[in-house]
Amino acid sequence: xxxxxxxxxxxxxxxxxxxxxxxxxxxxxxxxxxxxxxxxxxxxxxxxxxxxxxxxxxxxxxxxxxxxxxxxxxxxxxxxxxxxxxxxxxxxxxxxxxxxxxxxxxxxxxxxxxxxxxxxxxxxxxxxxxxxxxxxxxxxxxxxxxxxxxxxxxxxxxxxxxxxxxxxxxxxxxxxxxxxxxxxxxxxxxxxxxxxxxxxxxxxxxxxxxxxxxxxxxxxxxxxxxxxxxxxxxxxxxxxxxxxxxxxxxxxxxxxxxxxxxxxxxxxxxxxxxxxxxxxxxxxxxxxxxxxxxxxxxxxxxxxxxxxxxxxxxxxxxxxxxxxxxxxxxxxxxxxxxxxxxxxxxxxxxxxxxxxxxxxxxxxxxxxxxxxxxxxxxxxxxxxxxxxxxxxxxxxxxxxxxxxxxxxxxxxxxxxxxxxxxxxxxxxxxxxxxxxxxxxxxxxxxxxxxxxxxxxxxxxxxxxxxxxxxxxxxxxxxxxxxxxxxxxxxxxxxxxxxxxxxxxxxxxxxxxxxxxxxxxxxxxxxxxxxxxxxxxxxxxxxxxxxxxxxxxxxxxxxxxxxxxxxxxxxxxxxxxxxxxxxxxxxxxxxxxxxxxxxxxxxxxxxxxxxxxxxxxx
Amino acid sequence: xxxxxxxxxxxxxxxxxxxxxxxxxxxxxxxxxxxxxxxxxxxxxxxxxxxxxxxxxxxxxxxxxxxxxxxxxxxxxxxxxxxxxxxxxxxxxxxxxxxxxxxxxxxxxxxxxxxxxxxxxxxxxxxxxxxxxxxxxxxxxxxxxxxxxxxxxxxxxxxxxxxxxxxxxxxxxxxxxxxxxxxxxxxxxxxxxxxxxxxxxxxxxxxxxxxxxxxxxxxxxxxxxxxxxxxxxxxxxxxxxxxxxxxxxxxxxxxxxxxxxxxxxxxxxxxxxxxxxxxxxxxxxx
Numbered sequence: 001x002x003x004x005x006x007x008x009x010x011x012x013x014x015x016x017x018x019x020x021x022x023x024x025x026x027x028x029x030x031x032x033x034x035x036x037x038x039x040x041x042x043x044x045x046x047x048x049x050x051x052x053x054x055x056x057x058x059x060x061x062x063x064x065x066x067x068x069x070x071x072x073x074x075x076x077x078x079x080x081x082x083x084x085x086x087x088x089x090x091x092x093x094x095x096x097x098x099x100x101x102x103x104x105x106x107x108x109x110x111x112x113x114x115x116x117x118x119x120x121x122x123x124x125x126x127x128x129x130x131x132x133x134x135x136x137x138x139x140x141x142x143x144x145x146x147x148x149x150x151x152x153x154x155x156x157x158x159x160x161x162x163x164x165x166x167x168x169x170x171x172x173x174x175x176x177x178x179x180x181x182x183x184x185x186x187x188x189x190x191x192x193x194x195x196x197x198x199x200x201x202x203x204x205x206x207x208x209x210x211x212x213x214x215x216x217x218x219x220x221x222x223x224x225x226x227x228x229x230x231x232x233x234x235x236x237x238x239x240x241x242x243x244x245x246x247x248x249x250x251x252x253x254x255x256x257x258x259x260x261x262x263x264x265x266x267x268x269x270x271x272x273x274x275x276x277x278x279x280x281x282x283x284x285x286x287x288x289x290x291x292x293x294x295x296x297x298x299x300x301x302x303x304x305x306x307x308x309x310x311x312x313x314x315x316x317x318x319x320x321x322x323x324x325x326x327x328x329x330x331x332x333x334x335x336x337x338x339x340x341x342x343x344x345x346x347x348x349x350x351x352x353x354x355x356x357x358x359x360x361x362x363x364x365x366x367x368x369x370x371x372x373x374x375x376x377x378x379x380x381x382x383x384x385x386x387x388x389x390x391x392x393x394x395x396x397x398x399x400x401x402x403x404x405x406x407x408x409x410x411x412x413x414x415x416x417x418x419x420x421x422x423x424x425x426x427x428x429x430x431x432x433x434x435x436x437x438x439x440x441x442x443x444x445x446x447x448x449x450x451x452x453x454x455x456x457x458x459x460x461x462x463x464x465x466x467x468x469x470x471x472x473x474x475x476x477x478x479x480x481x482x483x484x485x486x487x488x489x490x491x492x493x494x495x496x497x498x499x500x501x502x503x504x505x506x507x508x509x510x511x512x513x514x515x516x517x518x519x520x521x522x523x524x525x526x527x528x529x530x531x532x533x534x535x536x537x538x539x540x541x542x543x544x545x546x547x548x549x550x551x552x553x554x555x556x557x558x559x560x561x562x563x564x565x566x567x568x569x570x571x572x573x574x575x576x577x578x579x580x581x582x583x584x585x586x587x588x589x590x591x592x593x594x595x596x597x598x599x600x601x602x603x604x605x606x607x608x609x610x611x612x613x614x615x616x617x
Numbered sequence: 618x619x620x621x622x623x624x625x626x627x628x629x630x631x632x633x634x635x636x637x638x639x640x641x642x643x644x645x646x647x648x649x650x651x652x653x654x655x656x657x658x659x660x661x662x663x664x665x666x667x668x669x670x671x672x673x674x675x676x677x678x679x680x681x682x683x684x685x686x687x688x689x690x691x692x693x694x695x696x697x698x699x700x701x702x703x704x705x706x707x708x709x710x711x712x713x714x715x716x717x718x719x720x721x722x723x724x725x726x727x728x729x730x731x732x733x734x735x736x737x738x739x740x741x742x743x744x745x746x747x748x749x750x751x752x753x754x755x756x757x758x759x760x761x762x763x764x765x766x767x768x769x770x771x772x773x774x775x776x777x778x779x780x781x782x783x784x785x786x787x788x789x790x791x792x793x794x795x796x797x798x799x800x801x802x803x804x805x806x807x808x809x810x811x812x813x814x815x816x817x818x819x820x821x822x823x824x825x826x827x828x829x830x831x832x833x834x835x836x837x838x839x840x841x842x843x844x845x846x847x848x849x850x851x852x853x854x855x856x857x858x859x860x861x862x863x864x865x866x867x868x869x870x871x872x873x874x875x876x877x878x879x880x881x882x883x884x885x886x887x888x889x890x891x892x893x894x895x896x897x898x899x900x901x902x903x
Contacts, residue, residue: 477814477871489851490813490871497688503816504867510815513901520901523814523871569833569861598835598860605818606865 021129028133029120036116036140039379040109040149045102048391051414053104053152054421056087061099063091071440072420072427076240076247078413078436078444079255083237085193086157101391101422104152111156112149116140118163119328125170126297127336134335134368138282139328141372143379144274148324154195155324161191162325165201166304173214173296178222185226189233197322200311207303212296247444251436254446258434260318261453267312270320278371283330286337293340301336305329338364388478389514389521390415394422396512396524401425401474406440408463409476410499413437419476428466429458430475430502431495459498467506468530470580475499475508478522505532507558507605529581529607531556536601536609539584548589550614554601557581561603567614568597577603589614668696668766669727675763675793676785682765685746685842686782687714687853692767699766701727701739701780704759715838715855717743717753719783721762735777742781745840745855749797749884751786760788800827801834801890805841805881811870812901819866823858823883823890833862837885841866843896846876858883874900 021029049057058073063084075084086107093103119139123132139145149156165187172180184205191198209215231238241248263269271280287305290298308326312318342364390409397407397419404426407419411429419427426440432454437445447455466472477499479490491500502508507528514522539551557563557577565573567589575585581603589599593615602608671678678698683689703723711718719741723731727739741762743751754760764783768776785794806820821839824831836857843852851872858864877896883889 477869479871490873500869500871503869507867508816508869510812513812513814515901518900520813525816525869566861600860602859602861602863605867606820606863608859608865610859 025129025133029117029136032120032133032136032140033113033116035137036146037109037113039146040112041106044105044109044150047388048394049101049104049152049418049421050388050390051411051416051418054418055414056152056154057090057099057101057104058417058421059084060087060090060094060104063087064094064099066094066099068424069421071442072417072424072438074438074442074444076244076251078251078438079258080196080248080252081255082154082195083193083240085190085236086154088236089157090152105150108152108156109149111160112145115145115156115160115163115328118160118167119331122163122167122170122328123332123335125167125174126300126332127339131332131335131339134338134364135328135332137368137372138279138331138334141379142275142279142327142331144271145324145327146379147274148321153321155321158191158195158198159325159328161187161194162198162201162304163328165191166204166300166329169205169208170297170300173208173212173300178225181218181222182225182229185229186233189230193234193237197311197325200307204303204307207307208300211299211303214296250446254434254436259316259454262318264313266318267309267323271323279334282334282338282371286333286335287330289337289340290333298333298336301329301333305333335368338367388480389516390418390476390478391422392514393476393478393512393522393524394419394425396514397425397474397476398423400512405474406466406472407474407476408466408472410478410496411458426471428462428472430463430499431458432456433458459495463502464532467502467527470530473527474511475503475506475525475527476522477503477525478514506530507607528605529556529558531581534601534603534607534609536599536611538599538611538613541614546591548591548593548614549586550589550599551584551586552599552601552611553582553584554609555580555582556609557583557601557603557607558605561605563601563603565599565601567599568594666695666768667730669699669701669730671696671698672700672761672763675787679765679784682782685744685840685850685853691771692769692779692781694765694767695778696766698763699780700761700763701741701766702759702761703727703739705754705756706738708753708756713855714853715745715840715857717748719743719753719762721760721780731778735775740777740779740781741783742779743784744782745838745884746882747782747784748838749887749889750794751784752791752795753786754788754791758788760786760791762786795887797884797887797889798827799890800825800888801837801883801885802826802831803839803881803883803890803892805879805892805894807879807894807896809895810897810899813870813872813874813898814901815870817868817870817896819868819879819881819894821858821864821866821881821883823862823864823885825888827888833860834858834883834885834888835860835862837862837864837883837888839864839866840882840884841868842880842882843868843872844878844880846878851877870896870898872898874898 055073058069059075061069062073062075077084090104090107093107097103116136116139120132120136123135165184168180168184168187172184188198188201191201209218287302290302305326308329312322406426406428407423408428408430409416409419411431411433413429413431413433413435416427416429419425429437434447434455436447437458439445448457448461449455491497503525508525509528510523511526512524513520534556535554537553539553542549554563554577559577559579559581561577563575563577563583564571565575565585565587570590572589573585573587575583577583595613595615597615598610598612599614600608600610682694682697683692686692701721701723703721705719706722707720709718721739721741723739731737741764743753762780762783763785764780767779767781769779769781770776787793802824804822807817811817819841823834823837823839825834838855838857840855842850844850852868854866854868856864856866875898877898879894879896880891881894882891
């Protein structure tokens with residue numbers, strides 16, 4: 001193994017290295033690959049694509065030449081999070097296999113499975129076969145890694161490339177030639193294009209070089225060569241930047257100000273919720289022991305884990321998926337910690353008891369297996385998790401609505417794109433978020449900055465206007481409740497309450513419900529009127545031979561509803577509102593007449609408006 | 618390879634591991650799940666800050682200070698019963714909630730409790746259900762309000778201190794509460810059973826029984842509260858009757874399936890009336 005690491009650079013040496021392992025090791029690697037692959041690949045399309053997944057898939061479809069997606073998606077990241085590398089990969093496969101919602105997740109899951117191999121190889125390079133296998137096992141049963149491996153987000157691909165970069169750096173640090181370092185630069189550049197946060201590989205490498213003293217092996221010429229490789233491999237990103245720099249920097253300026261209002265221990269909570277207690281405990285213990293032991297390999301993994309964590313903790317925007325690229329580092333540290341402790345105890349006790357080493361190693365394996373058993377719960381929950389039902393809602397909309405009907409749904413910025421992707425309908429968000437929105441047709445709308453916090457233009461400004469102009473005809477409410485939630489409230493957030501209020505104000509009539517596991521998850525409403533309040537205006541008052549005739553105009557009533565009109569509590573007429581909820585009528589008003597008496601018009605739903613001023617005071 | 622470990626005492630590493638286990642277990646036990654602690658943050662909480670005292674002898678302190686308050690989870694109760702005196706600077710009726718929103722310039726003892734970077738005045742809220750028993754003095758008059766001293770956590774107001782709700786007021790010419798007259802007949806009509814998510818139209822008719830025959834009451838405040846089988850208020854809505862004495866409130870029944878009670882309260886001046894209607898929300902067929 002060590003001689004392999006000291007070889008000069010050969011691009012195929014990573015692959016041949018795997019071929020150099022013993023048969024039992026190879027069998028163990030294959031078994032662990034299968035162990036990791038099953039939960040990552042099972043029931044991949046049980047739930048439909050989420051908003052972000054739909055965005056990446058729509059962009060990939062566009063890259064594959066499917067122009068029907070051009071109305072809903074543009075080839076730029078609204079959050080400046082990536083340079084479309086993942087989408088190009090997906091687009092290439094779409095050309096071969098056609099656009100579907102299975103392929104994006106298959107790519108992501110494959111990346112997640114391949115990461116297991118990289119983790120094994122890092123562990124083997126730095127510490128030996130046992131640690132490599134144990135780290136691979138920890139990654140294989142990590143519920144957090146599985147959850148993100150099953151979705152078509154960028155993180156699995158980023159994690160693969162980050163791990164690969166670290167492996168290449170590790171090979172170089174173990175005495176490999178400059179080629180390993182250049183390969184590290186190339187892999188890092190690819191990671192950056194997958195997701196911009198991959199740029200953290202640079203400080204990780206610098207901290208490692210300084211703390212390990214390896215910087216002495218980097219000549220000035222090497223630095224120039226590294227820079228050249230990065231510039232060349234990043235060429236697609238430079239081209240994207242050059243094509244529309246103004247839009248890029250406008251999006252960058254806005255997205256970089258996004259802030260998540262979460263508790264400081266947000267990531268710890270997410271990991272505990274996903275993994276349970278034991279996996280994070282092993283990670284943490286491994287990290288602590290690596291700090292204590294601080295070998296060269298430890299320094300590399302600690303730089304990786306610590307810098308990623310520090311960045312995430314300092315970066316004001318938090319998200320569940322951001323931690324994934326650091327998980328291989330923790331898995332490696334955890335595995336190294338377990339086996340390091342075994343060796344330590346063995347050294348202490350071996351002179352007295354010869355069998356202790358074997359026993360302790362057995363205990364380490366047993367500990368890992370126990371951890372695997374403990375992971376069954378989180379992993380099975382992950383695999384069985386149902387989606388929000390937006391795909392099914394979109395399919396219903398595609399089948400039962402006109403192509404010109406617009407749809408609005410609860411969104412943190414992206415959920416509406418799932419509807420656009422599946423239903424090919426113009427879809428709009430409802431929610432508070434600081435992210436640009438691509439309107440159908442490709443118009444990009446920047447969020448309006450608010451001194452009171454997250455922009456509210458997709459709660460207050462746009463929704464009423466789009467409904468009143470008839471652009472939005474359907475409202476889609478969904479809940480993210482877990483299974484069987486009969487006692488849990490279905491409306492919990494302020495945005496959900498406001499959307500429910502919107503449904504009530506615009507007389508949303510329930511037209512379809514999507515059930516998951518027999519529980520209602522998504523409700524589709526047809527907008528019933530175009531204004532939140534009915535209006536009644538008296539256009540003209542004519543007095544002829546003691547009779548009073550008035551011309552009135554109403555708006556904001558239920559569409560196609562009868563409207564009952566009364567004057568001072570006396571019914572005088574029933575008119576019909578048109579398909580925009582408007583009416584015009586000329587009415588004879590019975591006496592006596594008083595200016596304060598009310599002319600009242602009420603539709604079938606009880607929406608009413610009044611007018612006064614007919615007659616004298 | 619093994620000799621490097623001998624530099625570090627085994628006890629130290631085992632101790633580190635043990636401390637990690639204990640700390641992790643303690644953390645998990647004390648906080649419960651993530652959902653648990655997030656939920657605990659969302660609940661109205663009793664918090665400890667300086668607050669105005671309660672002036673005895675005028676009225677009673679309520680056992681549930683946030684009863685009938687819409688969205689009580691946005692409020693933290695500092696003192697359930699507090700008395701705040703000052704000069705009324707404005708009185709407005711919120712068209713959506715039908716609350717009376719009073720801006721009070723507090724007397725110095727209370728003014729000292731306010732953070733001048735956040736507020737100079739105290740907002741006093743009188744709920745529709747309390748308005749019939751209160752005679753609110755006009756603007757620029759000195760008055761003393763009795764209610765719950767809370768901090769409003771809504772992002773839009775950024776932690777202002779408020780008296781919400783206030784259920785009693787005294788002034789130079791107002792000794793205390795007035796007795797409401799239960800002379801309004803309230804009838805609420807809605808389907809007995811609806812599917813989860815359906816839009817429920819709650820049609821309410823308010824008539825005055827002070828004279829016979831009963832007459833429709835226009836411009837009466839109608840307040841509707843949807844309660845679970847356990848009596849917890851889930852929804853709050855308010856409106857006013859039209860000239861026919863009717864008011865319709867649309868409620869999207871996006872609620873967990875179950876039995877609910879719709880409590881309807883109507884008031885105009887000192888005349889009040891209430892009714893209750895049962896509503897079953899069913900899951901529907903999936």
